[in-house]
Amino acid sequence: MSAPAVSLELDDPSVPAGSAVPTQPTSPSSSSLSTAEPAQNPSSTKPKTNRYTPFNPHRTERTLTPPARADVPIESEGAAPEPEPETETEGAFPPKLKTKYFLKSSTDVGNGEASASLQGRLLHFLGGLETLQGSASVGSRTKRALDLNFTTPIQWNPNQIFTAGLFSFERDNVKFSSAREAVWGGRASLLLVDQMGDQHDFVYEAACRNIGKLVPGASIGLRQQARTTSKSSLSYTYTRDSRDSPLEPEYCTKGSLLRSNIELAGPGGDARFLKLGTESVWSRRLGRLGDGWSTTMTARAGLLRTTNAQPSHYPDRAHLGGPTSVRMFSHNGLGPKDGRDSLGGDAHWSTGVELGGPVWKNKAGWPPKSLMEWLRTYWGRCSLPAVIKVTREAHQWDATIFCLMKDAEIDSAALTMLEHASDAFNHDIMLEILPKISNTEILYRAASFYLEQHPLLLNDLLAHINQRVQTDRIVRLFRKSDNLPLIRSWLSSVYAEKDHPEVTDAYFSLLREEEEPALLRSAITSVTNFDQMTLASELQRHPLLAFRRISAELYKRAGQHTKAIEVAKEDRLFREVIEIAGDSNDVEIAHEVLDYFVKTGMKEQFTALLYGCYHLLEEDVIIETAWRSGLNDFAQPYFIQKAHDRRRFERETFEQLKKLAERKAEVDEANDAPIIGPGGMGPKMITAAPTGFGYGGMNGGGMQPQATGYMSGMF
Structure with a gap:
């Protein structure tokens, strides 16, 4: 029963007679050239191919x-291969x-x-x-x-x-x-x-x-x-x-x-x-x-x-x-x-x-006006890898990127768009692709590309990939090319969230260059992870007074009160001098500022200091200084306040002593009261026996209660 079968016919050459092309696994006895009956395809969604053996079209x-x-x-x-652009990528292959x-x-x-x-x-x-x-x-x-x-x-x-x-x-x-x-x-x-x-x-x-x-x-x-x-x-x-x-x-x-x-x-x-x-x-x-x-x-x-x-x-x-x-x-x-x-x-x-040959039929919408229109309609019925190869060879990069996205090759889609941006760049599609990629090095390559080709879209790009990139690495990339101002909007939204020293320093440097002291003052209060001393030193030499004022405040935050007072003195910021001296809680610093105002003849500032450092200055020192320097009139508000505080203290002390005396009298009265047998018909403690009934003895048949030195009113 094994005689050879011979046939001659005109048939469809597109499907080999013995080819097991369908994606349904065919009989293993039928190789790719066997003419055994091919298995029917359980799912036409798997790509068909005549290039490979039928059991693994993938x-x-x-x-x-x-x-x-x-x-x-x-x-x-x-x-x-095209030469690589010089970008700051550090990934390993x-x-x-x-x-x-x-x-x-x-x-x-x-x-x-x-x-x-x-x-x-x-x-x-x-x-x-x-x-x-x-x-x-x-x-x-x-x-x-x-x-x-x-x-x-x-x-x-x-x-x-x-x-x-x-x-x-x-x-x-x-x-x-x-x-x-x-x-x-x-x-x-x-x-x-x-x-x-x-x-x-x-x-x-x-x-x-x-x-x-x-x-x-x-x-x-x-x-x-x-x-x-x-x-x-x-x-x-x-x-x-x-x-x-x-x-x-x-x-x-x-x-x-x-x-x-x-x-x-x-x-x-x-x-x-x-x-x-x-x-x-x-x-x-x-x-x-x-x-x-x-x-x-x-x-x-x-x-x-x-x-x-x-x-x-x-x-x-x-x-x-x-x-x-x-x-x-x-x-x-x-x-x-x-x-x-x-x-x-x-x-x-x-x-x-x-x-x-072509079919002469006037069908509405056919043929499609463009390849992209056809792909959007029929991509689910195509072998996407084959279409990707053909579109690459034809330099149809829009179609290549579309098919790569549908085939879940997100990394390849992003790279293709970056390498052929002149023909295929689309900002909206790029923003859709980048958050989904698996190789994060592509994100930094995209940032470099946007810097060179689309700098005005940088902040939008960085906002979409913010959770996938290292913020400090992005900052280094743009600082190296001296393009930090291009990403100021993005920096202002992430510096407080990231609280990274390099990111914070980049944002602060932008605010200094653009002379935004109000924003800088607000920013330094919202972050802690930055070099306060370095920033204060840089601001100390800034030509704008507002920045030098921030420098004094930074020295104060760092605990360098003496340095902060010196910076404030240079710009005659006497209000800041008084506030810094008061916040220092240091008696020696307060007295040094007092001597400075006395020696320079700043009488009004002397009076203000007496109030600003009221809790630090000693009264006898003020009296002596005012008498020696002829500043009694300017010290009178201080003396009046001291007299008022002293009188209030005496009054409050008297009231407290009075309350303590009353409380002591109540305690002494309570201590003088008898402990057992108050007498009469009054209430008795639990240790006192009821009147007329003893604990025993001659009448009670028990032990006589202990004498307390107090005789009951009944016999």
Whole structure:
């Protein structure tokens, strides 16, 4: 039952007859060149690709999207890197990327099957470019399917991809084969892309296959194949693809595809075979027929030979027919059959020619006016990594950034916008991207870019990334280029919150340069973490009196009262001198200021000092100083106040003594009262027995109570 199946037809070359392109895990016995019936896709949301082996289409993303890096420009494949701009970045490569996850559910109807699926993807969960992706689906023909893949580049090289995965599915083939097929197993692969862009895929696969659940009318040939078999195989696939739309083959208008495959199954499984396969596709535009016309020719062939005396197994054979294989033929319309059951063949070949052209239909809104308009509508139905690569090559940077954002490659989107700002810069989109990036070095690169290209938008940018950046590093960046005034608005909003010495110093220096003493005085009261002595020393030499006044106040806050008084004296700020002396709580400083006013003949200031340092100056010293200096008249307010305070003190003292005497008299009266037996009918303490009743003795039969020296009024 293993005779070769041979066919010749005109079919759609965009979908290889034996290719397991659908994202639903296909039978592990069917390699990328096998013409076995492909599994129906449980979720059409997973990107389709003809460039890689069918069990891991996610490798396309890792190959086409280089790793994002703050200090390495991302360019299209083969392009020479641009020289790095000199920016203040301190990050090391490779950066640790932020973990991301995605969940998606979908339902699909098509190709004779309805399905529902759930997909999940976990990116950068180890800090690098690794990806863990899984899917689960149920459907009308593919009853169930599970797929789990781990993908990572080797040493951050996008041209070396390692993948390991597990898969399982059960497919209902009753319509053409009277049985169900179940497969479960695992695989590991290494994909290498050379300098020419050619792909070399090395795969090891181990799987168990079961043909069972036969219907009552199953043929004898199928019953002979109904058992569980195992396979352990190594395969190599070479692919060269120069088509202009490799991931959407129905839109190819030029280029070619060459794919060759060899698979060897041997020890470790029941299957023993060597399988060869090849596929060639050639597309060309037909300009003479008008714009949009093209033709595509395809040829495919495959050969399966066992390496032992046993016939080949059903899952390893080629199965032609169906809407995704050979058009106009049903699933059991080609190859060996037993009754109505298709048994598959050990050899096959097919060719096809396709002619494509535009549809003359005046549909509103079609074609789209721009690429961006089309992407906003259909991005969810595209293979985003493929679109990203094409838009890079076409220098459509707006579209590239849009697709990178939709593909959750936020770091790459930000870098692309920074590197191609002349064509793709958008301030609103940049503000949306930057707070979400994982590599914070890009934030500092963005700040440098805004400084050079859009300085008036700097404060808006910094306000959006304030929680993600080190404020002192931003300050150093702008101070180094002498551009601090550009970020004054941002500094005024963060200096008090951050309370960082470098940030505070930068803000204070701006206020000094712009001569804003009122703002500076308010600012120094709201922060504490700054060098007060250095600032006071700088303000002491400032040409404006208001700043020198702040200098004296800073010396006072730092406890340098003598220095503060000297600064105030230089500018004849006598009010500040008196206040500083009073706040010092130092008698010696107060007397020094008193002597200064007396020697300089400042009589009014002398009087003011007597009140400002009232609690520090000694009365006898004031009396002597006023008498010797002839300042009795100016000291009279002080003397009057002293006399008033003395009289008030005496009065308050007399009142307190009077209250103490009254309280003492009450206490003495209470102490003179008897402790036991107050006499008469008055109340008695608990130790006094009731009158007429003793505690015993001769009449009470007990002990006579102790005498207290007081006779009761009753006998």
